[in-house]
Amino acid sequence: MSIASIALPRILRIGGGASKQLGEVLETLGLSRPLIVTDPWLLNSGRVDELAGGLASAGIAARVFADTVPDPTIASINVGVAFLQEGDHDCVVGFGGGSPLDSAKAIALLGHHGGAMADYKAPHVQDTPGLPVIAIPTTAGTGSEATRFTIITDDATDEKMLCPGLAYLPVAALVDYELTFTKPRRLTADTGIDSLTHAIEAYVSRRANPFSDGMAMLAMRAIAPNLRRVCADPMDAAAREAMMLGATQAGIAFSNSSVALVHGMSRPIGAHFHVPHGLSNAMLLPAVTAWSAPAALPRYADCARAMGVADDAEGDQAAVARLIDELAALNRELEVPGPAAWGIDAARWDALIPTMCAQAAASGSPANNPRIPDADEMAMLYAKIWAG
Numbered sequence: 001m002s003i004a005s006i007a008l009p010r011i012l013r014i015g016g017g018a019s020k021q022l023g024e025v026l027e028t029l030g031l032s033r034p035l036i037v038t039d040p041w042l043l044n045s046g047r048v049d050e051l052a053g054g055l056a057s058a059g060i061a062a063r064v065f066a067d068t069v070p071d072p073t074i075a076s077i078n079v080g081v082a083f084l085q086e087g088d089h090d091c092v093v094g095f096g097g098g099s100p101l102d103s104a105k106a107i108a109l110l111g112h113h114g115g116a117m118a119d120y121k122a123p124h125v126q127d128t129p130g131l132p133v134i135a136i137p138t139t140a141g142t143g144s145e146a147t148r149f150t151i152i153t154d155d156a157t158d159e160k161m162l163c164p165g166l167a168y169l170p171v172a173a174l175v176d177y178e179l180t181f182t183k184p185r186r187l188t189a190d191t192g193i194d195s196l197t198h199a200i201e202a203y204v205s206r207r208a209n210p211f212s213d214g215m216a217m218l219a220m221r222a223i224a225p226n227l228r229r230v231c232a233d234p235m236d237a238a239a240r241e242a243m244m245l246g247a248t249q250a251g252i253a254f255s256n257s258s259v260a261l262v263h264g265m266s267r268p269i270g271a272h273f274h275v276p277h278g279l280s281n282a283m284l285l286p287a288v289t290a291w292s293a294p295a296a297l298p299r300y301a302d303c304a305r306a307m308g309v310a311d312d313a314e315g316d317q318a319a320v321a322r323l324i325d326e327l328a329a330l331n332r333e334l335e336v337p338g339p340a341a342w343g344i345d346a347a348r349w350d351a352l353i354p355t356m357c358a359q360a361a362a363s364g365s366p367a368n369n370p371r372i373p374d375a376d377e378m379a380m381l382y383a384k385i386w387a388g
């Protein structure tokens with residue numbers, strides 16, 4: 001086995017009420033002057049006051065920056081950095097979905113190292129950390145609480161810049177499914193399919209390894225049987241808990257392997273057509289899986305079995321057929337909007353997917369299986385193709 005470079009948050013607290021241990025975790029880490037980075041919805045929900053109130057009871061005063069935006073932009077990060085530098089903070093607490101968590105990571109980095117956010121986009125890899133980040137996710141989810149990435153949109157070009165490196169890995173993650181009961185159905189479905197996509201793509205990625213495979217398998221087993229349940233009953237505690245655990249496991253999986261063609265294509269789609277991240281993954285997942293599967297049939301068949309849609313007795317071909325049917329069924333039942341909902345010509349969309357996949361195959365670097373190129377390479381290629 002070649003040497004896999006695995007990295008995880010130093011502290012992981014997972015379970016109902018974990019977010020209430022923020023004060024204790026800060027004390028353990030020797031931190032006492034946090035900036036909480038969150039978003040307007042969470043601020044108005046009263047949850048931020050609860051979090052800051054818990055810290056105040058522990059003698060910790062926190063400032064709050066809630067002016068983050070969905071799909072954080074360079075401009076929004078710069079406002080956050082200026083706000084951070086007005087205080088004497090020794091850490092940043094990210095509280096929210098992937099957008100505030102990615103904002104927290106970027107603010108903590110720039111606030112310490114300076115420079116411009118664009119300086120840190122791939123292929124640059126930033127391993128030297130900025131201020132320590134403690135992540136508390138409220139969607140299940142992007143897995144950003146346990147990944148070595150932040151994704152910041154360039155306001156000028158709409159490019160979703162992938163910024164990789166150990167610097168973005170939170171030192172602690174408090175994974176508290178009780179924060180997710182308020183998620184509306186659309187958000188529950190889109191973030192749930194996003195985390196399922198992370199698990200599948202981590203498992204078929206050419207950079208997969210036995211550790212990331214284990215995390216991806218656990219994530220699929222947690223997410224697949226609970227996604228419909230949690231969309232049907234938002235107060236189903238067991239399903240909410242499984243979805244939150246699966247999202248973090250899927251984040252650990254792709255952070256320690258990579259993702260593949262769906263993500264390579266969804267980032268530019270998100271940038272070009274402003275489709276939310278989880279939705280753009282969902283829209284692509286069935287068709288791109290069907291195109292990619294022949295290049296890694298056993299791996300995709302393993303995904304079908306882990307998701308419980310195929311049994312061990314079935315051959316790989318049959319199992320993959322069930323996987324593709326299941327992914328299409330999930331999109332139907334969870335009412336994932338089609339391309340037309342985003343002003344994308346449906347005929348062009350259908351025609352373009354095989355074109356993009358074929359070009360991906362042509363462009364696949366020797367390091368990657370030509371039909372499952374790494375997301376980074378695909379993002380650039382796809383943006384060119386789509387821009388025509």
Ligand SMILES: NC(=O)c1ccc[n+]([C@@H]2O[C@H](COP(=O)([O-])OP(=O)(O)OC[C@H]3O[C@@H](n4cnc5c(N)ncnc54)[C@H](O)[C@@H]3O)[C@@H](O)[C@H]2O)c1
Binds near residue numbers: 039098099148277278
């Ligand atoms: N860094 C990574 O590894 C990584 C991975 C995947 C995606 N991302 C990024 O994450 C972002 C998407 O994050 P997201 O899908 O979590 O959505 P989000 O953070 O953009 O939030 C979407 C909406 O849901 C609301 N919300 C959040 N928690 C809620 C709750 N508990 N109840 C009700 N409403 C709630 C938010 O206020 C917001 O209005 C994108 O910018 C994407 O690029 C990052």
Ligand SMILES: CCCCCCO
Binds near residue numbers: 162
């Ligand atoms: C290579 C990792 C890309 C992370 C994408 C998260 O949506």
